[in-house]
Each structure stands twice: as structure tokens, then as C-alpha cells.
Amino acid sequence: VGGEARTGLRQRLDLDERRARLIEVGQRVFSERAYDEVSIDDLARAAGVSKGLLYHYFANKRGYYVACLQGLAEAMLAETLEAVSRSLPPLEQLRAGLDAYLSYVDRHARGYAAVFRGGVGSDPEVAAVIDATRTAFLDRLLDGAPEVVAIGARQHPLLRTALRGWIGFVEAASLDWLERRDLGQRELRELLADVFVASVDRALLGPRGS
Amino acid sequence: VGGEARTGLRQRLDLDERRARLIEVGQRVFSERAYDEVSIDDLARAAGVSKGLLYHYFANKRGYYVACLQGLAEAMLAETLEAVSRSLPPLEQLRAGLDAYLSYVDRHARGYAAVFRGGVGSDPEVAAVIDATRTAFLDRLLDGAPEVVAIGARQHPLLRTALRGWIGFVEAASLDWLERRDLGQRELRELLADVFVASVDRALLGPRGS
Numbered sequence: 001v002g003g004e005a006r007t008g009l010r011q012r013l014d015l016d017e018r019r020a021r022l023i024e025v026g027q028r029v030f031s032e033r034a035y036d037e038v039s040i041d042d043l044a045r046a047a048g049v050s051k052g053l054l055y056h057y058f059a060n061k062r063g064y065y066v067a068c069l070q071g072l073a074e075a076m077l078a079e080t081l082e083a084v085s086r087s088l089p090p091l092e093q094l095r096a097g098l099d100a101y102l103s104y105v106d107r108h109a110r111g112y113a114a115v116f117r118g119g120v121g122s123d124p125e126v127a128a129v130i131d132a133t134r135t136a137f138l139d140r141l142l143d144g145a146p147e148v149v150a151i152g153a154r155q156h157p158l159l160r161t162a163l164r165g166w167i168g169f170v171e172a173a174s175l176d177w178l179e180r181r182d183l184g185q186r187e188l189r190e191l192l193a194d195v196f197v198a199s200v201d202r203a204l205l206g207p208r209g210s
Numbered sequence: 211v212g213g214e215a216r217t218g219l220r221q222r223l224d225l226d227e228r229r230a231r232l233i234e235v236g237q238r239v240f241s242e243r244a245y246d247e248v249s250i251d252d253l254a255r256a257a258g259v260s261k262g263l264l265y266h267y268f269a270n271k272r273g274y275y276v277a278c279l280q281g282l283a284e285a286m287l288a289e290t291l292e293a294v295s296r297s298l299p300p301l302e303q304l305r306a307g308l309d310a311y312l313s314y315v316d317r318h319a320r321g322y323a324a325v326f327r328g329g330v331g332s333d334p335e336v337a338a339v340i341d342a343t344r345t346a347f348l349d350r351l352l353d354g355a356p357e358v359v360a361i362g363a364r365q366h367p368l369l370r371t372a373l374r375g376w377i378g379f380v381e382a383a384s385l386d387w388l389e390r391r392d393l394g395q396r397e398l399r400e401l402l403a404d405v406f407v408a409s410v411d412r413a414l415l416g417p418r419g420s
Binding site for chain 1: 327337341367368370371372374375376377378379380381382383385386387390392393397398400401402404405408409412413417
């Protein structure tokens with residue numbers, strides 16, 4: 001590799017690093033205050049950079065926000081994956097994943113509520129990040145439990161619908177939890193795990209009493 | 211009542227009726243085409259009125275849209291209520307309500323998907339309509355089943371969280387159903403009813419096996 005290429009690579013890394021730092025700052029600012037209350041000036045001030053530099057990295061406030069949201073979604077997916085050891089029994093894997101999810105929700109309460117209640121004026125880009133996150137969780141659930149793999153879950157419409165429904169249950173229950181704060185995390189996790197088991201059983205085994 | 215008051219009342223009724231007709235037209239247009247593809251000109255043309263008249267009733271396209279959405283939410287709440295006879299056993303009431311809900315979703319597929327996937331750029335007013343609709347369904351569920359009333363459900367955080375979670379399940383599963391169309395309405399309804407029973411049982415009776 002010649003000197004010129006090395007310099008190019010170095011500059012690229014510097015750009016990536018600066019962008020990552022700007023995203024960290026943005027995530028903090030957007031988690032502390034409502035989207036509509038934050039201006040580009042506030043964001044530039046918090047990052048200690050000029051507005052011009054921000055516009056170099058992001059098209060506008062919405063683009064900055066979407067990049068921050070994308071980073072948060074990736075972090076949530078990574079944390080919940082790391083928390084799950086594949087050597088555990090399936091139900092323990094589910095519990096560990098849910099604990100990591102709820103811890104994440106707890107630490108990013110304002111951002112989570114804003115995104116899932118549609119309060120930030122979710123546009124197609126925001127909807128795309130949410131959709132991609134839900135699909136990633138769905139894929140993990142479909143690939144996860146051995147009995148699910150065994151029956152060819154991807155060709156099983158009722159199971160897929162039940163899993164997508166359950167992800168909606170988790171999101172709605174998490175919002176309720178953040179709003180009321182009258183349940184312990186463990187209590188909520190156990191409810192979610194039990195409803196998962198009931199939903200999958202129901203989808204695979206058919207109606208109760210049949 | 212004097213002639214002047216009668217004239218005022220008559221004018222008021224005319225205004226209400228015209229507004230109701232504009233909302234009907236808007237609901238049709240917004241259900242046939244995506245929000246961003248519809249202009250105020252299109253809406254005025256579809257209603258056979260001037261843009262000026264539209265602006266007399268609604269502040270802007272977003273205000274018109276929110277009024278149409280509000281009308282749809284009210285219709286959904288009314289239809290699901292009418293479908294349920296209080297003389298039926300609780301589980302049959304739930305099934306009848308779910309059937310009415312899914313029929314409604316089916317007939318307003320595009321609007322439902324747009325609202326619940328956040329694709330229309332949901333702003334605080336849209337979020338408020340969604341929240342109010344969810345709360346109305348939650349209140350019905352909390353007031354509905356006798357065993358729920360008996361235990362004082364409003365003071366039971368886990369049951370409230372489970373019911374809000376289940377409403378999220380219904381919404382997510384409905385979206386999946388609209389997108390894939392590979393389940394019958396009856397099959398989906400039975401899944402939703404069984405997951406409801408499992409969720410409420412779990413919230414009231416505690417963890418499985420305890």
C-alpha cells in the first residue's frame with residue numbers, strides 16, 4: 001500500500017470516528033429532550049462543532065435523528081444478541097434476551113417511547129428503521145427455538161403471524177411499563193416469556209380444546 | 211324559539227352535514243392513495259368544491275387527514291361495540307368484537323396500515339387519535355369480563371399491562387395479515403382470542419407452574 005492510499009484510509013477512519021462521536025452526542029441530546037424542542041444549533045453546541053460541520057455529515061435535523069435512531073437500533077440488536085448464550089435451554093435464552101431488551105428500553109426510555117408512540121412525527125425513514133429492527137427480531141425468533149426450525153417456521157403463516165403479534169405485545173407492554181413504572185422488570189419479563197410460550201404453542205398446536 | 215335562532219340552528223346543521231360529506235370523500239381518497247401522493251387540489255376536485263371551501267373547514271391537508279382519521283377511529287369503535295351483544299358469554303363477546311375489528315381492518319386496509327406502520331408521518335395529533343382509540347379498547351376490556359371487574363382490574367398493574375400488550379399483539383398481527391394475506395379471518399380471530407385468554411389468565415393467576 002502506497003503512502004497516498006494510507007493517507008486516504010486514515011482520513012476515512014477519522015471521518016468515521018468523528019461521525020460516530022457526533023451520533024453519540026445526538027443520541028444523548030435526543031434522549032434528554034423531545035425532538036421538536038431540539039434545534040440544529042443545540043446539537044452543534046452540544047457536540048462542540050459548527051453547524052456547517054454537522055451539515056457535512058447529515059442532510060438536516062431529521063437525517064441526524066434517523067442516523068442516531070439507526071445506531072440505537074443496532075445497539076439494541078447487538079446487546080440482546082450478546083446476552084443470549086446458545087448453550088442455554090431455549091426458554092432461558094428467551095428470558096436472557098428479554099432482560100437485555102428491557103434493560104435497554106429502561107436506559108433509553110424517552111427515545112423508545114418517542115419512536116414507538118409515533119410522537120416524533122415518524123416518516124418513511126423512521127418507519128424503515130423500526131421495520132428492519134422488528135424483522136431482525138422476528139428472524140432470530142424464527143431461527144431460534146429448535147422446534148420452530150424443525151417444523152419449517154418460515155412456511156407456517158400462523159406461527160409467523162403469532163411471532164409478529166408477540167413482538168407487538170412486547171412493544172406495547174414496554175411502553176405501558178415506561179409510562180406507569182408500577183411493575184418490576186422481572187415481573188414484566190416473566191409475563192412476556194409466558195405469553196410467548198402460549199402464543200407459539202397455540203400457533204403450532206391449534207386451538208385450545210381441539 | 212324565534213326565527214333567528216331557528217335559522218342559526220339550520221345553518222349549523224348544514225355546516226355539520228357538509229363537513230361530514232367532506233370527511234367521507236377524504237376517507238375514500240386517503241384510503242385509495244398514499245397520503246403524500248394526495249394534494250389539496252385532488253381532495254377539492256374529488257369533493258367537487260373549491261380549495262377555499264376546504265380551507266374553511268380544515269386548516270390544511272394534515273388537519274383534513276386527522277379529521278378523516280378521527281372519523282374512522284370513531285366508526286371502528288362504534289362497529290365493534292354494535293357487534294357485541296352483552297347477553298353472550300364473555301368469550302363469544304370477544305370473538306364477535308374481534309370479527310368486527312378484523313372486518314373493519316380488511317375494508318380499510320390501506321388506511322390501517324398507513325396509520326399503524328407510522329408511514330404517514332404520524333405527528334402528535336395522529337398519535338393522539340391512536341392513543342385515544344387504544345385507551346377506549348382498553349377501557350372496554352377492563353370493564354368487560356365479569357372476572358376482570360370482580361378483582362378490581364384498574365388497580366391491577368400486571369393485568370393492565372397484559373391487556374395493553376395484547377392490543378399491541380392485535381395491531382401487529384393485523385398488519386402482518388394485511389401484508390401477507392395467507393391466513394383466513396377466522397383463523398386469525400381464533401389465535402387472537404386464545405392469546406387473550408392466555409394473557410389474562412397469566413396476569414391474574416401468576417406464572418405457569420407456580
